[in-house]
Amino acid sequence: MSLVAAHGFSRVLTLVLAMVMATLPFIGSLPPWLTLGIVILAAWRVMAEYRGFVIIPPISFRLLLALIVAGLLLLTNELGFGLAAATPLFVGFLWIKLLELKARRDYLLACFLSYFLVAVMLFDHSSLTYSIYAIATITAITTALVGYHMDARARQVVGLSARLMLKGLPLAIIIFMLFPRLQMNFPNLGNATSGFTDELAPGDIARLALSEEPVMRVEFPNHDMPSTDLLYWRGLVLNHTDGERWKVSRETLVYQDLPNATDENLPAIVQDITLEPMNQRWLFALDVAELPPDRTRLALNRALVRRQPPTQTLRYRVTSRLGEKADDVDDASSRIPEQLDPRVRQLAQSWRDQATQKNDIITQGLKYFQANGFSYSLNPGTMADDSVADFLFNKRAGFCSHYATSFSLLMRCAGLPARVIVGFRRGDLNQVGGFLMVRHDHAHAWSEVFINGFWQRVDPTIGVPLAPGETSPAALRNENNSATLSSSERKPWWMPELLDQPYRAAAQYWQLAEARWESSVMGLDGATQSSWLEKIGITRFAPSFLFISVITAIGIVITVFLWWRQRERAPIKTDPLVIWYDSFCARLSHLGITREAWEGPLDFTGRAARALPTHAPLITQLGQEYIALRYGSTPVTRAVRARLFAALRQLPKRAPTPAFVAATQS
Amino acid sequence: MTELVNKSMKVSIADDIRISPSRPVLRIKFTNACFYLAVVLGFVLLGAINYQSNSAYLIVALVISTAVMSIIHAWKNIRALGVIAGQAFPAFAGEPLRANATITAGGFPTVALVCDIPDIAEDDGVTIAHLGALQSQLVTLVLPGKQRGLHHLRRLRVASLYPMGLVFVQAEFIIDWQFIVYPAPLISGNLASDAGDGQGEGQRLGSTGDFHGHHLYQPGESQRRVDWRAVARGRPILVKEFVSGPLQDCWIDYDRFPGVPLEQRLSLMCGQIISFEHTGQRYGLRLPGILIEPNHGETHYHTCLKQLALWTSPQPLGNP
Known part of the structure; x- marks a missing residue:
């Protein structure tokens, strides 16, 4: 028995559209020849279906094509072991499936694999935008599935699939909320995202400073956001240098019990941070962290270190104490690299000679950068071999990492232990949601100098004048200390000036929606589920939870089924005339005249009138009226219905006693 | 609660078994x-x-x-x-x-x-x-x-x-x-003589007779007599009717085919019924123990065919 017609043009077109929607997010990561092949395949199939004549190539050809795709991907090094790397292959095979779309099974498989492709997209991107797109794609795929199994207009098919999904929404929410979140990681599946490494060369941050991608969002649950110039998001602590590159020296990364806060009066700021994955183990917090998040260690130099680099957007809560200073000591921070331009040593020596106290050395260094023709530029050009000397004495133009690395080096030469800190500075305040958006272009490097028994933060970049022609947001922020608009908040060029403010407001609301999505929906984890269960008194999670939920689910299903079945069996009485006639017959039945199944209204009322002569005129009249309404064209209005029921009440409720009958007949 | 559910389930299962x-x-x-x-x-x-x-x-x-x-x-x-x-x-x-x-x-x-x-x-x-x-x-x-x-x-x-x-x-x-x-109809060559034999009132039947007229093709009729040339001209599917001479009663007799196996014999009789019906001839049916008086028309046609369809040999067919 064949339950479906052959593939038609509209069916294949729907499927191709759904597949295009599922593939679109990966277009950027596909090699161009594969994209071209997909376009050709889609066009060929749709055209062939339109002509109504499809030639399915033989299996050997399809296999060969699949092998060619796999081979080409292998040759061009697109293929890896990770899921993200294997995506082009998967996409290629999915589209080759279009070539052999023959039976219903092929069609359904293509739909299901598209579902999988949507999920692969979500493994990498979980923002609100991508989630909405994913739901739209899921709807499209469901439409293709539904359209395959019914012959109807496109509008009906889309309507039905949307209805299916909407009706399923409550169940989906319950499944989503109650499905146990398991914690396990499979090897070799991690996805890499660019970000910091454990090393820093002077020119490194420029690459990040040009990107406006959000990197983290900071909420202050106690609404105590510090002033802008205190917003230093401390991340990596680099204390080992060869004069050129700076890196984290593992030996000095010590985890010990930290001493209590030196000053309890310093403000403790709680931050809820949502961090995008950057393929590195360092977490960021306001200078300086005091209470680390879960599964994160706080090193003695106050760096927050995660055991594994987060592969997904990570939400954590961290408490920092502003003004608190680290007091750890390590040898690496005072080591001076052997190969160093003598001019650097001379410069530092001169500061040291002039200084009366240690603080003066720092002041001298900062003054040196503010005068002497230094400027802030994201494009200082390539430095010569000895980049520090070249920067200090020739180019005199650079950005935060140039200033921070050379300043720290100078401080070491002047006899003060110094290190470079990498993190972010400031952030854009979302007025609507009251949270900070930190982007890649907020990336910053600064110095810490060990003085008077503590590490002191020194930012040598501040106060350096802007290079002429430098217009990047990062540079402007450094210059005038004011917030600049990121491109996502600037209206596109084609919009009229009038829409500038509304666009900004809309952009901020969108950011807020994304933040709420991340925190409430995407932030749902096993801990949250456990806390719900604890609220209703279930503390032992797995067995009792599963047992109770399964029993409850079965109970609900059975109850709904029984209720529905009951409702199914009840006769439908909507016609008022039917209801009235039923009660008329019931009333007469009470009086001893029961209507036979074969008796029509005329016969029945005739018999009743003869049996109940006292009510004969009424019964006859009601019978006539019923017949007229039932078979005539007169509509049954509310007035008519009311009159009929009123007339019914004139009939006696009990059968007349024989004595009464005798009395009336005599 | 569990008992209640069990009871209801039992009722519903029982209802399904009572098929109406x-x-x-x-x-x-x-x-x-x-x-x-x-x-x-x-x-x-x-x-x-x-x-x-x-x-x-x-x-x-x-x-x-x-x-x-x-x-x-x-x-x-x-x-x-x-x-x-x-x-x-x-x-x-x-x-x-x-x-x-x-x-x-x-x-x-x-x-x-x-x-x-x-x-x-x-x-x-x-x-x-x-x-x-x-x-x-x-x-x-x-x-x-x-x-x-x-x-x-x-x-x-x-x-x-x-x-x-x-x-x-x-x-x-x-x-x-x-x-x-x-039975699957079987038209034998010496049909007419078979049918008329004994009574001396046999009629030549089939397409060799005089053309009598057309009637609309009914599902189930033999396609042999469809006027295909008329169909090719775009007319509806018509069946040619033939008669030859005056219409007389014919008998279709079970015993007239000695030595022919049962199914083949019934097929031959079936073919006769169809032929007679199409020529408009009156025909009767004789089966051992069953006799249908000569008549013609749709009802008679189906009555006769039904007898053939349901016929089971009263005794096993041995050597005749």
């Missing part, structure tokens, strides 16, 4: 597609666990709930259907059988139905794309031909893969179609 023509037996079966989807969702789930991707969990939840809703829709689509078995047309042995049934929708529209007979494997079924609320549609099922005799078909199935192909829902109706299958 108006209430079908509903069955729901998961298709292979459902299995494929489960495998794919399993992989998505593994990914969601590995990447701790809540949005992937969300997708899994959404697809599962949509699938559950589709199963409910599939069930609702088929549960209120009604079937009234229509006529089961008689046919000659080996020719396709045809039977009518009226499919009625409940109080809501129904789509993508396929009606077929579950007892016959190679049946393709009849598709109903859409059936409005309380509407009904007459379907004609064409079944492969059978042997001579009386055949019963007691089950009619209405099934659907709507809406997502994840479940196969079927409603099985108990009906009673009685197919009378006449």
Whole structure:
């Protein structure tokens, strides 16, 4: 028995559209020849279906094509072991499936694999935008599935699939909320995202400073956001240098019990941070962290270190104490690299000679950068071999990492232990949601100098004048200390000036929606589920939870089924005339005249009138009226219905006693 | 509570066993597609666990709930259907059988139905794309031909893969179609002399007689006498009628074919009946123990053929 017609043009077109929607997010990561092949395949199939004549190539050809795709991907090094790397292959095979779309099974498989492709997209991107797109794609795929199994207009098919999904929404929410979140990681599946490494060369941050991608969002649950110039998001602590590159020296990364806060009066700021994955183990917090998040260690130099680099957007809560200073000591921070331009040593020596106290050395260094023709530029050009000397004495133009690395080096030469800190500075305040958006272009490097028994933060970049022609947001922020608009908040060029403010407001609301999505929906984890269960008194999670939920689910299903079945069996009485006639017959039945199944209204009322002569005129009249309404064209209005029921009440409720009958007949 | 549920379940099961023509037996079966989807969702789930991707969990939840809703829709689509078995047309042995049934929708529209007979494997079924609320549609099922005799078909199935192909829902109706299958007609060369022999009133029959007129082709008639040239000219399918001479009573006699095996003998008699009926001749039927007086016309024709269809030899056919 064949339950479906052959593939038609509209069916294949729907499927191709759904597949295009599922593939679109990966277009950027596909090699161009594969994209071209997909376009050709889609066009060929749709055209062939339109002509109504499809030639399915033989299996050997399809296999060969699949092998060619796999081979080409292998040759061009697109293929890896990770899921993200294997995506082009998967996409290629999915589209080759279009070539052999023959039976219903092929069609359904293509739909299901598209579902999988949507999920692969979500493994990498979980923002609100991508989630909405994913739901739209899921709807499209469901439409293709539904359209395959019914012959109807496109509008009906889309309507039905949307209805299916909407009706399923409550169940989906319950499944989503109650499905146990398991914690396990499979090897070799991690996805890499660019970000910091454990090393820093002077020119490194420029690459990040040009990107406006959000990197983290900071909420202050106690609404105590510090002033802008205190917003230093401390991340990596680099204390080992060869004069050129700076890196984290593992030996000095010590985890010990930290001493209590030196000053309890310093403000403790709680931050809820949502961090995008950057393929590195360092977490960021306001200078300086005091209470680390879960599964994160706080090193003695106050760096927050995660055991594994987060592969997904990570939400954590961290408490920092502003003004608190680290007091750890390590040898690496005072080591001076052997190969160093003598001019650097001379410069530092001169500061040291002039200084009366240690603080003066720092002041001298900062003054040196503010005068002497230094400027802030994201494009200082390539430095010569000895980049520090070249920067200090020739180019005199650079950005935060140039200033921070050379300043720290100078401080070491002047006899003060110094290190470079990498993190972010400031952030854009979302007025609507009251949270900070930190982007890649907020990336910053600064110095810490060990003085008077503590590490002191020194930012040598501040106060350096802007290079002429430098217009990047990062540079402007450094210059005038004011917030600049990121491109996502600037209206596109084609919009009229009038829409500038509304666009900004809309952009901020969108950011807020994304933040709420991340925190409430995407932030749902096993801990949250456990806390719900604890609220209703279930503390032992797995067995009792599963047992109770399964029993409850079965109970609900059975109850709904029984209720529905009951409702199914009840006769439908909507016609008022039917209801009235039923009660008329019931009333007469009470009086001893029961209507036979074969008796029509005329016969029945005739018999009743003869049996109940006292009510004969009424019964006859009601019978006539019923017949007229039932078979005539007169509509049954509310007035008519009311009159009929009123007339019914004139009939006696009990059968007349024989004595009464005798009395009336005599 | 448990007791109550058990009791209700028992009642509902018992109700299903008591089969009445108006209430079908509903069955729901998961298709292979459902299995494929489960495998794919399993992989998505593994990914969601590995990447701790809540949005992937969300997708899994959404697809599962949509699938559950589709199963409910599939069930609702088929549960209120009604079937009234229509006529089961008689046919000659080996020719396709045809039977009518009226499919009625409940109080809501129904789509993508396929009606077929579950007892016959190679049946393709009849598709109903859409059936409005309380509407009904007459379907004609064409079944492969059978042997001579009386055949019963007691089950009619209405099934659907709507809406997502994840479940196969079927409603099985108990009906009673009685197919009378006449013997395959066999026209012998010396038919006329066979038929008339003994009485001396034999008539030459068939296409060699004088052309008498046309009548519209009826399903079941032999195609030999269709006026194909008229059909080629675009006229409806007409059957040529021939007569030769005055119409006289003929007898079709079981005993007139000595030595011929039973089925062949019945086929020959069947062929005679058809021939006589088409020439408009009056004919009677003689079978051992059965005698049908000469007559002609549709009713008589079918009465005679029915006797042949249901005929069983009173004693085993030995050597004549």
